[in-house]
């Protein structure tokens with residue numbers, strides 16, 4: 001990292017303050033401080049709408065070493081509230097010609113960041129005490145005031161994060177000959193949409209306030225309930241929507257969508273101590289015993305003891321036993337807590353999109369989603 005950078009500070013609600021150097025925009029920001037163990041894929045993380053409201057700490061000590069690209073984004077904006085790293089790779093000579101630097105990209109997107117932080121100690125603290133709220137600034141402020149500001153940050157459940165990332169109006173993608181799939185967009189990652197389009201689906205993306213009736217009126221053959229930010233239990237309208245869709249059309253829930261499927265059926269979610277975020281989480285498929293290395297980004301999970309008997313657990317985390325996937329015993333509805341689109345991360349679960357598209361095809365010809373009754377997506 002180049003010398004002579006301006007200072008910056010990160011304060012946590014437990015009273016600790018980390019000093020480092022400023023990266024990105026001059027200014028201040030605040031949010032829930034979480035860490036991810038991805039080794040590559042910093043742009044995918046920073047643009048994933050599920051991180052809305054959060055300041056992300058990278059455990060990988062060197063960030064930015066392969067620059068930035070327009071393909072590696074999960075949405076049109078940087079979604080995190082702030083970024084924390086050990087070392088920023090900021091030597092422009094080290095990048096191939098034409099490849100932009102991470103710092104220029106962060107500055108362009110108005111992101112406030114800090115580097116030079118002992119991220120190992122910070123992550124150990126977050127693991128020991130649990131996720132905490134934080135305040136990040138490049139302006140010198142009294143230490144007690146820094147900590148006080150971190151304590152004033154609203155909890156995720158008190159913020160309308162889904163509304164911030166969901167589109168204002170429906171839109172269409174894909175012109176393939178495959179099924180018509182509606183995506184309830186609660187902050188969907190771009191690569192979930194691309195996986196559907198690549199499989200020939202005609203996709204209608206709808207805003208988070210769409211009701212089950214509005215969605216069924218579009219005559220979908222399948223519905224994907226997307227990932228998204230915040231506390232799932234606070235997402236009242238989407239929970240009601242999932243309840244109304246269940247049994248009417250095949251459903252596939254991803255991450256937040258998985259939690260909402262459980263909540264819609266009366267299960268409970270809880271806030272995890274420090275969550276799962278990374279590209280290296282082992283998940284076991286219950287039926288086969290097979291272990292997959294998967295991409296995660298969740299701070300909440302379904303309480304297995306609260307699941308109704310109709311919901312069968314299909315996947316569990318090998319790190320801590322968290323429910324990572326489930327299916328409905330009788331209806332075409334299933335979900336995963338991890339990210340099958342795998343951006344960033346191992347692609348070994350993209351076959352779940354094949355399974356969904358095949359199920360959607362198999363259910364066409366009966367009910368409101370009949371292929372022949374589709375009026376154009």
Ligand SMILES: NC(=O)CC[C@H](N)C(=O)O
Nearest residue numbers: 050227228255256299300
């Ligand atoms: N990636 C997601 O969809 C995250 C879901 C939810 N906001 C959580 O943190 O658990």
